Amino acid sequence: MQPGDNDRVRAKTLTIEAFADTIIPGEKRSPEDRAVAGAAAGGGAVAAGAMELLEQPGGGLAPTLEALALGLNAHAEQYADEQGVTLDGDVPAFVALPFAHRTALVQRLTAPDHPEKPMWVGLALFSNMAFDSAAHMNTVEAFASTHPGLIAIGYFRPNAEGLFEFDEFSYGRPLSPIHPHTTPMGDPA
Incomplete structure (x- = not known):
């Protein structure tokens, strides 16, 4: 690492976490937490793993996070000047x-007319995805770690074997009879 790398990583992480917390607010992780504003009870996007999801290479945003954080902070400085908000340095x-x-x-x-809308909406979508679906985790492991989004949304929990099986039909009755040659795993014979 080069001198100043830790400061850049810290600034990126704090900024992206603050953005994710703005999309789906949660409670502070500690009294000193500055990224999470504490605007809602329970875990929000940050506790759900938004940063972990965004840093995965498959999503395509990982290489842009530092630039997004710099851009977001530039917008925040301009906004603060316009609104007369004094910022803590x-x-x-x-x-x-x-x-x-x-x-x-x-x-x-x-907003629909903002020229940078696609990149900010993309960042918001990934923040939602971390909360709504735990896309960066195995679902069974997400439940084991009490993932705040899956619990808040009321996802059906896996059974003791880690399988998502329903004891009852979703419509309260079978929609059609099971073919006599269907295997116990539900495959056609």
Whole structure:
């Protein structure tokens, strides 16, 4: 690592986490937590693993996260100047914004007429995905770790064997008779 790399990584992480927390708010991880504003009870996008999902290479955003954080902080500085908000220089500009101002800025950046809308909406979608589906985790492991999104949404939990099986038909009755040659695993004979 080069000198200053830790500061850049910290600024990127704090900023992206603050953005994810603005999309799906949660409670602070500790009293010193600056990225998570604590605007909602329970775990939000950050606790659900938004940063872990965004850093995976398969999503395509990992190489852009530092640039996105820099851009978001530039927008936050401009927004703070416009709104007369004094920013704490100990954290990146977006992180320093009060939650209501973070929300207003994200609304501006994701508005239909904003020229950068696609990249901010993409970042928001991944934040949602981490919460709504635990896309970066095995679903059984997500339940074992009490993933806040899956629990809040009410996903059906796996059984003791780790399988997602339903004891009852979703419509309360079978929709058609099972073919007599269907195997016990449900495959056609």
